[in-house]
Amino acid sequence: MKCTYACGTAEHLLARRRFLGQMAAGASAVVGGxxxxxxxxxAAHLAQNQKRVLVVNMAGGLSQLESWDPKPGTxxxxxxxxxxxxxxxxxxxxxxxxxxxxxxxxxxxxxxNTSEDDHGKGHFMIFTGRRQTPGADYPKIGAVCxxxxxxxxxxxxxxxxxxxxxxxxxxxxxxYLGPRYAAVVLGNGNPPQNSVRPDEITSEADAExxxxxxxxxxxxxxxxxxxxxxxxxxxxxQAIELMRRGEVFDVSKEPEADxxxxxxxxxxxxxxxxxxxxxxxxxxVQVTHSxxxxxxxxxxxxxxxxxxxxxxxxxxxxxxxxxxxxDSTLIVVLSEFGRTPRxxxxxxxxxxxxxxxxxxxxxGLQRGAVLGKTNDEGTKVVDGQVDHANLFHTYLRAxxxxxxxxxxxxxxxxPMADPASHPxxxxxx
Amino acid sequence: xxxxxxxxxxxxxxxxxxxxxxADQPQPPPEPxxxxxDPKETHVVQEWKHDSPLICCRFDPQGRxxxxxxxxxxxxxxxxxxxxxxxMVGHESWVRGITFCDGGNTAVTAGSEGRLIWWxxxxxxPQPARTVxxxxxxxxxxxxxxxxxxxxxxxxxxxxxxxxxxxxxPVGELTGHECDIYSVLYHPGGELLLSGDLKGHIKVWELxxxxxxxxxxxxKLHSYNKGQQVDFGxxxxxxxxxxxAQLAAGGLFNASNPLGAVHDPIVLRFERESKKLLQSHIAExxxxxxxxxxxxxxxPLIGVSGGSSGGFLLFWNADEEKEFHRFKLPNLAxxxxxxxxxxxLATAHYDQQLRISSMTPKAAG
Numbered sequence: 001m002k003c004t005y006a007c008g009t010a011e012h013l014l015a016r017r018r019f020l021g022q023m024a025a026g027a028s029a030v031v032g033g034x035x036x037x038x039x040x041x042x043a044a045h046l047a048q049n050q051k052r053v054l055v056v057n058m059a060g061g062l063s064q065l066e067s068w069d070p071k072p073g074t075x076x077x078x079x080x081x082x083x084x085x086x087x088x089x090x091x092x093x094x095x096x097x098x099x100x101x102x103x104x105x106x107x108x109x110x111x112x113n114t115s116e117d118d119h120g121k122g123h124f125m126i127f128t129g130r131r132q133t134p135g136a137d138y139p140k141i142g143a144v145c146x147x148x149x150x151x152x153x154x155x156x157x158x159x160x161x162x163x164x165x166x167x168x169x170x171x172x173x174x175x176y177l178g179p180r181y182a183a184v185v186l187g188n189g190n191p192p193q194n195s196v197r198p199d200e201i202t203s204e205a206d207a208e209x210x211x212x213x214x215x216x217x218x219x220x221x222x223x224x225x226x227x228x229x230x231x232x233x234x235x236x237x238q239a240i241e242l243m244r245r246g247e248v249f250d251v252s253k254e255p256e257a258d259x260x261x262x263x264x265x266x267x268x269x270x271x272x273x274x275x276x277x278x279x280x281x282x283x284x285v286q287v288t289h290s291x292x293x294x295x296x297x298x299x300x301x302x303x304x305x306x307x308x309x310x311x312x313x314x315x316x317x318x319x320x321x322x323x324x325x326x327d328s329t330l331i332v333v334l335s336e337f338g339r340t341p342r343x344x345x346x347x348x349x350x351x352x353x354x355x356x357x358x359x360x361x362x363x364g365l366q367r368g369a370v371l372g373k374t375n376d377e378g379t380k381v382v383d384g385q386v387d388h389a390n391l392f393h394t395y396l397r398a399x400x401x402x403x404x405x406x407x408x409x410x411x412x413x414x415p416m417a418d419p420a421s422h423p424x425x426x427x428x429x
Numbered sequence: 430x431x432x433x434x435x436x437x438x439x440x441x442x443x444x445x446x447x448x449x450x451x452a453d454q455p456q457p458p459p460e461p462x463x464x465x466x467d468p469k470e471t472h473v474v475q476e477w478k479h480d481s482p483l484i485c486c487r488f489d490p491q492g493r494x495x496x497x498x499x500x501x502x503x504x505x506x507x508x509x510x511x512x513x514x515x516x517m518v519g520h521e522s523w524v525r526g527i528t529f530c531d532g533g534n535t536a537v538t539a540g541s542e543g544r545l546i547w548w549x550x551x552x553x554x555p556q557p558a559r560t561v562x563x564x565x566x567x568x569x570x571x572x573x574x575x576x577x578x579x580x581x582x583x584x585x586x587x588x589x590x591x592x593x594x595x596x597x598x599p600v601g602e603l604t605g606h607e608c609d610i611y612s613v614l615y616h617p618g619g620e621l622l623l624s625g626d627l628k629g630h631i632k633v634w635e636l637x638x639x640x641x642x643x644x645x646x647x648x649k650l651h652s653y654n655k656g657q658q659v660d661f662g663x664x665x666x667x668x669x670x671x672x673x674a675q676l677a678a679g680g681l682f683n684a685s686n687p688l689g690a691v692h693d694p695i696v697l698r699f700e701r702e703s704k705k706l707l708q709s710h711i712a713e714x715x716x717x718x719x720x721x722x723x724x725x726x727x728x729p730l731i732g733v734s735g736g737s738s739g740g741f742l743l744f745w746n747a748d749e750e751k752e753f754h755r756f757k758l759p760n761l762a763x764x765x766x767x768x769x770x771x772x773x774l775a776t777a778h779y780d781q782q783l784r785i786s787s788m789t790p791k792a793a794g
Contacts, residue, residue, distance in 0.1 A: 060688070072521070075481070075501065079523040079541040079567070164658060266658075291657045296690035301659055303567075303585065303609075343482070343500060345761045345779040346690045346736065 051363060051399035052278050052329045053145045054320075055286040056313060059164065060293030061119075063339035063349050065378055066302040067093045068357035069110045076341035076377045079299055087368040095306040098314030104368045105321050106331065106361035107427050109391065111372020111384040114337060117351040119293070122336030126358075127173075129392020129417050141332075141395055143174035143181040144416060145284040148401050156248070157184040157192075157238065158283040162270045164290040168193040176409045179231050183286070184242075189270045191249035195242050210240065248280045249273070262312045271312040275319055278329060292335065295348040317361065330398045331361035334391075341378040355381045358391055364398030364429050371426050389421030397423040466772050466788040468729055468744040471756040474773075475785040477507050477514060483777035484523055485764040489550055490533035492769040496550075497783050498524030504538055504548075506555065507783060519546050519557040526571030528580065530594040537580050537594070539568035545582060547597065561597045563590055570612045575619045583610035589624050589634070603634050605641050611663040611680075617673060625664025625678060627651060645704050647697055650680035654687050661687035666721040668730070669701070675747070676701045677710075677730055679719030694719040694734035698747065710745045712752055714738070721765045729753075733765035733776060742774060742786065758784065 065071055070082040070093040082091035085103035092100055092108075099106075116122045121132050128138040139147070146158025161171065161183040168187035170179065184192055197206055217233050247253060251273040262268035267289050274285045289309055294301040313333070320326050338356025339349035355374045361367065372384030396403035396417060403423055406413035481501035488495050496517070498504045504517040504524055517538070526539035529550070535558070536548045543566055547559035566585035573580055579600060583589040587610060591601035608627040615622055621642070625631040629648035632641045651662035666679040676699045684692035694717050698708040710730065717736020725731055732743040732752075740762030744754040760780040767774055774786045 073502070078500075079502075081521060081542060165656075291659060291688060293657075293688050296688055297661075300661075301688065304659060345482075348690065 057288040058335040060291040064357040102317040107369040111381040125388040137175040139175040140173040146181040268312040326362040330363040333359040389418040393423035486777040487527040539571040541567040614667040627663040735762040
């Protein structure tokens with residue numbers, strides 16, 4: 001969906017921080033704004049207590065039975081046992097001993113039913129809160145948060161993804177919100193691509209280049225301004241800020257003891273980087289851990305993967321709590337779906353979206369809560385069923401947004417979340 | 430997996446003839462020749478069903494029973510003559526190793542909850558006689574020393590632990606592996622123990638000192654998939670030839686899609702003294718894992734593979750890469766054992782069946 005402006009006012013050239021301020025001052029006529037934030041009180045509250053979001057994407061489909069909803073001693077339970085947690089009466093899988101001690105900061109939705117067993121479609125649903133339909137595209141939760149919670153940190157991208165592999169660059173996941181809110185991808189936790197000025201270009205020459213670019217841009221946009229030209233221009237300014245603040249992305253600046261605590265492997269380093277980014281007021285950070293698509297040897301691979309996840313994730317949750325950041329930071333651990341209760345011939349579990357779990361924590365949530373229940377063999381939800389749309393609403397509500405509000409796109413209101421759905425009130429504080 | 434019980438040659442298994450009568454008396458009719466194993470005649474002779482998929486299986490050394498573990502965390506004992514099935518319930522998790530001591534009268538099982546349990550094999554309803562909290566995490570393999578006095582176990586805590594078979598007391602531990610240990614094997618001399626891990630390192634331990642003397646390179650059995658970001662493989666099984674001159678180590682290779690079960694079974698054959706790789710035995714066209722290998726006393730190396738191609742018994746000669754015979758089992762197999770008679774094979778299957786196959790011609794009619 002094309003992001004266009006209906007007017008050519010100078011407000012569109014404001015920096016991101018000023019943009020939020022303008023909105024808070026009642027500039028509701030700015031097309032592309034978020035009407036919920038047009039209320040001065042809401043924006044002021046956000047300014048005082050900037051909300052952040054951390055999403056951990058368990059790529060491929062984490063087994064709920066090996067993690068948040070264990071069924072030991074049953075036909076489908078597999079070889080792992082359940083262990084007690086810091087929440088009385090709550091047990092999780094034995095592969096998560098460190099996380100078990102942080103469960104009082106977290107909440108579990110055990111009755112997730114998304115009824116979609118395809119990787120791509122399931123991913124779309126859990127990240128956008130909508131079912132994928134032909135011709136329609138929706139922004140991912142990171143883009144929505146980046147847009148709706150625009151931060152106070154100059155130059156920090158609002159939407160950052162730390163990918164488990166290499167690569168990097170910019171994602172195409174903001175749909176009608178425009179590329180400004182698309183994810184900056186830190187491939188394998190490395191700094192944004194091309195964010196170091198080449199040695200052969202002096203700082204003076206660089207400044208001159210940018211001055212010339214701005215001059216030419218201004219001349220061009222005075223007559224032919226579009227959302228695309230704005231994004232084009234702003235991406236340069238953001239890149240300059242990124243280059244200036246390059247150390248924010250350098251996880252080696254974190255203490256050696258923390259590297260040890262998080263684990264000296266990719267996911268440990270990525271979680272530590274996530275902490276660093278959140279501390280530097282990044283609005284939305286997504287860390288991906290790969291890979292849980294365990295059709296074969298599910299138990300061996302969950303041993304391997306959750307061993308990595310547990311240590312680093314628990315350290316991160318504990319640190320956010322110790323640093324007083326949990327009240328302002330929403331934590332979500334999700335997948336595109338869960339895995340079959342039935343164990344296949346290869347000791348694997350296949351795709352299963354009818355009864356699985358998502359973990360939430362921190363800001364705006366009932367910590368230590370468990371919502372929903374699956375039957376004894378984990379094949380279906382018997383209580384507290386929720387879906388991707390409910391979860392999406394809940395994420396937004398947890399960070400203080402009214403999920404029933406709309407974005408204005410091309411003069412038309414577009415609901416932030418599926419208007420046919422609603423938040424999970426039982427999980428909200 | 431349990432150290433294979435070296436089968437007796439079929440000729441030795443026959444009843445010992447009595448003293449020969451004087452030459453001037455009538456001679457009794459000659460004993461019929463003992464049947465000899467012929468892999469090409471392999472066929473299923475018995476199928477026994479449980480109500481949960483099976484994991485591993487072992488014959489008792491006296492050849493009376495076969496014990497098999499299941500995904501319901503039980504061990505099932507089948508009486509070979511009657512087919513009677515008796516549950517042995519005591520583990521809280523899946524059993525991945527079964528061995529015997531006390532002349533075959535006691536079974537020791539290794540659970541994924543980290544416990545070893547001793548069982549009276551012949552009891553009408555076997556109950557745990559002793560439980561030992563042996564490891565942190567899964568125990569993946571277990572073996573009995575040749576003299577029957579020590580049980581070795583190993584698993585995810587990367588440690589081989591040694592236990593007094595008579596009372597379960599710890600008598601030693603061997604540390605040095607840097608990842609999960611998948612298999613242990615005693616040398617018949619009793620002075621050495623071999624252990625193989627996820628990354629294909631096979632250590633040779635001198636038991637008198639606890640030192641790792643040597644290492645076989647079976648890293649071909651391991652791979653790291655960058656796309657899926659997983660370590661995969663492992664030394665799933667080991668066996669020594671009857672003359673101990675050769676070591677076989679089995680598992681998988683060609684793991685193009687570990688999470689999707691796309692990989693091939695393979696068995697590496699080493700010369701034990703030099704540790705030189707003599708042969709990489711494959712099973713062309715099959716997908717799966719070599720779950721267990723056993724050297725038959727007559728020479729062939731017997732393997733069982735299970736995977737997306739199904740279950741197969743595979744028979745290799747020393748000098749050939751490919752098997753000289755394969756027998757397709759009715760369902761995916763996960764483990765195999767050779768009866769002390771050297772003729773029968775037990776296989777544990779995903780379809781909940783324990784199957785007994787015979788390497789002899791089918792009975793007429």
